[in-house]
Structures are given as structure tokens and as C-alpha cells.
Amino acid sequence: MKRSNAPIFWSLFGAGGILSALIGPVLVFITGIAVPTGLLLPRDLMDYPRMLAFTQHWSGKGFAFVVIALFLWHGAHRIFHSLHDLGLRTETAAKLACYGTALIGTLVAGYALLAVGS
């Protein structure tokens, strides 16, 4: 019997789900609200030299990669199953589109994080 690949996707969905549930709100608040408006945090906190240094350090690199990749895999899995719930019957195409997007995003994130150097 062919082994199912579902547990892999489900694990990525679960890992991304719990990570986004735990720290997603504060990340959105910091990068999208606090820093751009200067609320609680300085507006220049995310300027180029700082963020470059952050992503050049192995811990910042790892953090950024894990957040982007797991959020993508979490969303892809959930959207794929919701499309089924909405009555979409092109199962394989939907699967390719959802997981394919997550895979491409993961590869691009990895490439960009390697490109910034260390």
C-alpha cells in the first residue's frame, strides 16, 4: 500500500497553526501597526541596517524562515480543505495550487535569507 503523505502536510499545518496562534498577533502588531505608526515603538526600528543585521544572524534568519514557511503551510492546508468544503471538485489542481504556492514561498524565503549573507 502506498503511504499517505497527509501526515506531513498535517504536521506543517499544526506547527504553523500553533506558532501563529501563539505569537502571530504580536508580530502583526509590531511589524504592521506599532513600527509603521510609531506607536510604542520607534518608527526607524525596522530600517534597512537593523533588519539586515537581524537576518544575517543565524537566530534571526531561522526565526524569519520558520515564521514565513510555517504560516504559508498552515494557510495552504486550511485553504485547500476549505475549497473542498465550498464544493470545489478539482481536488488535484487545488492541492497543487495550495501546496505549490507554499512550497514556492518557502523556497523564495530560503533563497532570500541566504542571499542576505551572514
Added chain:
Amino acid sequence: MSRRRPYVRAMDGWWRRDRFFVRYMIREATAVLVVAYAAVLLIGMIGLARGEAAYDRWLEALRSPLSVAFHVVLLLGFLYHTWSWFRIMPKTMPMIVVGGKRIEPRLITGSGLAIAAALCVVLLLVVIRMAA
């Protein structure tokens, strides 16, 4: 070309019939926001890799009122995701039995939400301290 036209039950709006299903669909819809936020971060990452000019364009875009409004929507979506994630956690995780009794679902939900709140506050305080 087959002339058969098998009956396929319509699935339009089935979830609007029941509040439980509506809540389920809202919960699933948060995934779109999670992907949108990952895309925002990914574009910033690509900017970082391409150089200062590209990155500054991303940073400038984040400062636009439209982006801030969008992030307020994202924040609400993420908060709903956090709440619903831990609310269904008692059903999705393996059962834990302590002293012959199953752990109360409310305890699991409550601890999850408490840990999430604590982590968010600590992370924000750490960033504020680092910025000072």
C-alpha cells in the same frame, strides 16, 4: 463525450444555514489572512535581499494608512485564529488523563490562551527594551 449527467448536489451556501457552520467558515477563513501576512513578510525579505532601495519601498508601503488599516484587519483575524485554535484544541489533541480523569477541555483552552497572551506580552516587552 459522455451523455450522462450524474446528479451532483449543489453546495452553495450550505454553511450559512447554521451558526456553528458560520463560525467554522470564519475560523477557516483566517487562513487567508495568515497567508497574506506571510506574503507581506516575504516581500520584505525579498527587498532585504535585493538591497536598500527595494527594502525601503516595502517599508514606505507599510506606513501608508491603507497598509495600517489592513494590518488592523490582520490583527483581528489573528486574534480570532488564536482564540479558535485553542478552543478546538481539546478536540484535536490526544486525550490527557490525570489521576484517572480526563483533563477538562476548559483547562486546555484556558492554558493555551494564557500562554499565547504571556508570549505576546513578553515578546513585545523584549522588542520595546531592545529598541530603547
